[in-house]
Structure formats: C-alpha cells, structure tokens
Amino acid sequence: MTYYLLSIFWFIRQIKAFLFWLxxxxxxxxxxxxxxxxxxxxxxKRVLFNKLSFLKLFLFFTLLIIRPAPVMIYILxxxxxxxxxxAFSDFFQKKLQKPVFTIKTYLLIxxxxxxxxxxIFLIFGGxxxxxxxxxFDILTPALVSGIVLFFQPLIVLWRRQLxxxxxxxxxxxxxxxxxxxxxxxxxxxxxxxxxxxxxERFKVLKTKEHQNSETGISQCILNDLREEHxxxxxxxxxxxxxxxxxLCDITQPKIGVLTGINEQHLxxxxxxxxxxxxxxxxxxxxxxxxxxxFNGDNTHCFKLWGKTTLxxxxxxxxxxxxxxxxxxxxxNIKSEKESLSFRVVTKEEQTDFRMNLMxxxxxxNILAATTVAKELGLTLEEISKxxxxxxxxxxxxxxxxxxxxxxxxxxxxxxxxxxxxxxxDYLKVWEGxxxxxxxxxxxxxxxxxxxxxxxxxxxxxxxxxxxxxxxxKFREIKRAAIEKGMEEESxxxxxxxxxxxxxxxxxxxxxxxxxxxxxxxxxLINLLRE
Numbered sequence: 001m002t003y004y005l006l007s008i009f010w011f012i013r014q015i016k017a018f019l020f021w022l023x024x025x026x027x028x029x030x031x032x033x034x035x036x037x038x039x040x041x042x043x044x045k046r047v048l049f050n051k052l053s054f055l056k057l058f059l060f061f062t063l064l065i066i067r068p069a070p071v072m073i074y075i076l077x078x079x080x081x082x083x084x085x086x087a088f089s090d091f092f093q094k095k096l097q098k099p100v101f102t103i104k105t106y107l108l109i110x111x112x113x114x115x116x117x118x119x120i121f122l123i124f125g126g127x128x129x130x131x132x133x134x135x136f137d138i139l140t141p142a143l144v145s146g147i148v149l150f151f152q153p154l155i156v157l158w159r160r161q162l163x164x165x166x167x168x169x170x171x172x173x174x175x176x177x178x179x180x181x182x183x184x185x186x187x188x189x190x191x192x193x194x195x196x197x198x199x200e201r202f203k204v205l206k207t208k209e210h211q212n213s214e215t216g217i218s219q220c221i222l223n224d225l226r227e228e229h230x231x232x233x234x235x236x237x238x239x240x241x242x243x244x245x246x247l248c249d250i251t252q253p254k255i256g257v258l259t260g261i262n263e264q265h266l267x268x269x270x271x272x273x274x275x276x277x278x279x280x281x282x283x284x285x286x287x288x289x290x291x292x293x294f295n296g297d298n299t300h301c302f303k304l305w306g307k308t309t310l311x312x313x314x315x316x317x318x319x320x321x322x323x324x325x326x327x328x329x330x331x332n333i334k335s336e337k338e339s340l341s342f343r344v345v346t347k348e349e350q351t352d353f354r355m356n357l358m359x360x361x362x363x364x365n366i367l368a369a370t371t372v373a374k375e376l377g378l379t380l381e382e383i384s385k386x387x388x389x390x391x392x393x394x395x396x397x398x399x400x401x402x403x404x405x406x407x408x409x410x411x412x413x414x415x416x417x418x419x420x421x422x423x424x425d426y427l428k429v430w431e432g433x434x435x436x437x438x439x440x441x442x443x444x445x446x447x448x449x450x451x452x453x454x455x456x457x458x459x460x461x462x463x464x465x466x467x468x469x470x471x472x473k474f475r476e477i478k479r480a481a482i483e484k485g486m487e488e489e490s491x492x493x494x495x496x497x498x499x500x501x502x503x504x505x506x507x508x509x510x511x512x513x514x515x516x517x518x519x520x521x522x523x524l525i526n527l528l529r530e
Contacts, residue, residue, distance in 0.1 A: 183259030248285030405510025415518030460484025
C-alpha cells in the first residue's frame with residue numbers, strides 16, 4: 001500500500017515538474033542559448049540547486065549504499081505527499097506554471113506522460129524502485145530537455161513546411177503592402193499605433209501578440225491573411241544573425257521601420273555589432289521601391305540611416321536640439337499623468353496631437369507610425385484624429401487605480417534598459433511617493449553591469465523606494481541609487497510576492513505611484529489587481 005501511495009504522489013509531482021520545464025522551454029522560445037542563459041541567473045540556479053534537490057540526492061546515494069529502511073520510505077512518502085499537495089494548491093490558486101497549450105506542447109506532454117507511465121509500471125515494486133523514482137525525479141530537467149531536443153528535427157521539418165506554405169500564399173497576394181517593424185524596443189507599440197491609424201483608410205492585418213518569429217508570422221499568414229487585406233503590419237524579432245532576413249523572405253516587406261537598437265539579448269548575439277547587423281537585415285531585404293524608416297534619436301539607427309542608399313526617412317524628438325535632419329519631428333511636448341500632447345511637424349505641414357497614452361517614449365513610436373502613414377497618403381490632421389482612437393493598453397504602460405488610492409503602472413510586457421529609463425522619467429509627472437518594483441534585466445551579456453548602473457542612478461534620482469526581485473545585479477543597482485541620494489534602507493531585495501505586497505500596504509499612501517517593470521511575480525500582479 002505504501003508503494004502505491006508513493007507512486008501516486010510521485011506521479012502528480014512529476015506532472016507539475018514536466019509542465020514547468022515545458023513552460024520554461026516555451027518561455028525561451030525553444031532557443032537553446034536563451035534556455036541555458038536562464039541558469040546563469042540566481043533564480044535559474046535555485047531551480048536546479050536547492051535544499052530539496054540536495055535532500056533527494058542524499059537519499060538516492062544513501063539508498064545505493066544501504067538497503068531501504070522503513071524510515072527512508074516514509075521520508076520519501078512525506079516528500080512526495082507535500083510536493084503533490086503543493087501541485088494541487090498551485091493548480092487551484094492558478095499559480096501553476098505551465099506552457100501555453102499548442103499542438104506542439106500537446107504532443108510533447110503526451111509523449112512525456114506515456115514515457116512516465118511506462119516507467120512507473122515497469123519498475124513498480126522492484127528492488128530498485130525507490131532509487132529509480134528518485135533518479136527519474138533528479139534527472140527530470142534533462143529528460144524533458146532531451147525529449148524537446150529529440151523531437152526538434154521533426155519540429156524543424158514541420159516549421160519548414162509551415163514557412164513554405166506561408167511564402168506561397170504571400171506570393172499570390174501581389175497587391176499586398178507589407179510593413180516590417182523591428183528593433184530592440186518599441187516594436188509592439190509602433191505596430192499597434194500604426195494599425196490603428198491605417199485602419200482609417202485601409203483593410204489592415206497585424207501580427208498578434210508574440211507572433212514575431214518565423215512560426216508565428218507564418219501561422220498569421222496562413223490563418224488570418226485574406227485577399228481583402230491591403231496592408232500587413234509585421235513585428236519582427238530574432239535572436240541570431242539571419243533571423244530578420246528569414247522573416248523578410250517570408251513576408252516580402254516594402255516598408256521597413258527600425259525603432260531603436262540597444263544591448264537587449266546581447267548575451268545571445270555575442271556582440272552589439274551582430275545585433276545592429278541583424279536589425280539592419282530588414283532594410284537590406286526591402287523589395288524594389290521600398291522605403292527605410294529610422295529613429296533618429298537612437299545613435300545606432302542614426303548611423304544606419306546615414307549609410308543607407310535606399311529611399312529613406314528619419315523621425316526624431318530631438319531634431320531641434322541636435323539638428324538631426326528629420327523628415328518628421330515633434331516639439332512642444334507636454335506629458336501628463338494619463339495623456340500626451342505635442343506638435344508634429346513635417347516640411348509641408350504641422351498639427352497638434354493629443355492622446356490617452358502615458359510616457360514620452362510613446363511619442364517616438366507615434367512618429368514612426370506617422371512617418372509610414374504620411375507615406376501612404378494620410379495627412380497629419382487625419383493621423384492626429386486617428387491617434388485619438390489609440391487605447392492606453394496599446395502603449396507600453398497601463399494604469400491601474402486601486403480602491404485604496406494607490407496607482408499602479410503595469411509595464412511587465414518586456415523590459416530593456418532604454419524602456420526602464422524612460423518609464424522612470426515618466427514617474428516625474430506624478431506627485432506622492434514613487435516606487436519601482438522590478439527584476440534585474442537578463443540576456444544583456446557584458447553590457448549588464450553598466451546598464452544596471454544607469455538604471456540604479458535613475459532610480460536614485462526619481463524614486464522614493466525600490467524593490468528589486470532578483471539578485472543578479474542588485475548590488476550594482478543599489479550602489480548607483482545610493483550614490484544619487486537614495487537612502488540605503490529605501491532599496492530592498494525581496495522575492496516573496498506576499499511580503500512585497502505587505503510592504504507596499506504599509507509603505508504606500510493614497511496618491512502614490514507604483515511602477516511594475518519587467519517580469520515581476522504573477523502572484524504580486526494578481527494581488528495588486530484585486
């Protein structure tokens with residue numbers, strides 16, 4: 001009876017573990033470099049090396065040396081009872097980390113469950129039963145990763161077929177105008193703003209959230225693109241050289257927008273130069289008669305604009321300050337808590353814009369969208385009216401007003417150094433205490449130290465209180481913040497969502513503003529949304 005109970009509890013624990021590891025692979029987009037880089041972080045290390053893992057290793061090696069004693073069996077039974085109980089608790093509290101269910105994940109889950117069922121059936125009651133389930137448990141990360149990688153060739157073949165079919169469909173749509181948008185930041189907002197503006201005159205399709213890879217874009221073409229669509233706006237992301245070129249080969253863009261370049265994903269690319277080259281693949285791949293559009297306020301984009309011989313446009317917020325030869329620029333900027341107003345100027349016309357968006361970083365993305373819309377025949381006045389239909393959630397930040405008077409800014413979608421700095425600058429328009437909660441940024445490679453130092457300096461300039469939820473660069477952030485005048489006790493490292501929430505309840509007062517930046521714990525987000 002004990003072995004039956006042990007098997008049931010073990011099986012439940014294993015399902016939770018398998019779902020977590022598939023979730024992590026999916027989160028890293030099945031990219032080996034991103035998956036491995038996760039374990040360079042403190043959180044990643046603790047997933048593999050923790051007290052429970054060491055206990056299981058101790059029990060495993062002990063059972064190899066001596067015969068199983070009843071006390072050891074009951075220890076294992078207690079361990080797996082607690083783990084299975086935690087699995088049920090996480091499930092009912094909606095805290096279970098699991099992948100988004102797709103055809104691929106259903107296939108992998110089925111294979112893993114069959115493998116796990118056969119394993120427990122074959123070894124049940126044997127002389128090495130306890131040692132076997134412990135070894136299976138300990139090797140779960142390797143087993144799941146092995147299954148994922150084993151089936152990767154089949155996935156590659158399926159992806160190639162998907163891409164081939166998408167390319168064939170795209171080629172048949174001769175009159176379709178494709179607009180490609182890439183960059184280290186600003187891609188999604190620019191895509192959303194542009195789609196809203198162009199829908200005033202055209203039948204527009206845009207890629208959905210997270211559909212910026214070859215698989216996602218191909219699925220969008222096959223499932224959503226119709227003959228009646230006149231414009232297809234494609235967000236393009238990549239983690240290695242050649243990635244953007246492949247997306248362009250699928251979609252054949254005529255207009256390319258480069259929103260900005262920084263060290264985001266430097267650890268994967270290996271150098272900033274490779275990031276720049278990869279983003280520039282969009283411009284190099286434009287079809288005949290294409291148009292290249294650049295963010296003149298970004299140093300790297302400005303240099304690429306200078307060397308580009310194709311028809312090109314450049315937009316800027318700082319044209320008047322730095323004498324950037326912009327085709328479109330903005331000035332008279334006024335940033336309020338929940339709105340932006342500014343004047344957009346071209347060589348032919350100028351118009352005042354006002355919209356319900358937070359933060360000046362959105363203006364740059366509006367200018368990118370305006371540049372494209374102008375090229376397609378819309379006037380600034382038409383674009384300005386269309387911009388009034390843009391919803392706050394289409395920008396990088398969303399505002400939640402709590403019943404207790406606290407204001408919470410949700411900026412958890414994606415974090416990069418430039419975005420964090422601009423969001424902190426935006427906090428200046430608010431009165432009351434300014435609080436930021438964020439993890440350290442990942443995949444920045446050798447640029448990580450300097451990037452976190454700059455973030456720390458800005459926190460010290462702007463914020464009254466800061467909570468950093470991961471440990472990697474906490475010291476660098478804290479040191480830089482203190483140098484800028486922040487009190488040492490005002491910047492804390494805290495991981496536990498409930499403790500963070502309790503800290504905020506004692507610290508925050510009506511009218512205070514809390515900025516959630518990057519991948520903060522989901523439990524904390526849910527608590528703040530209550």
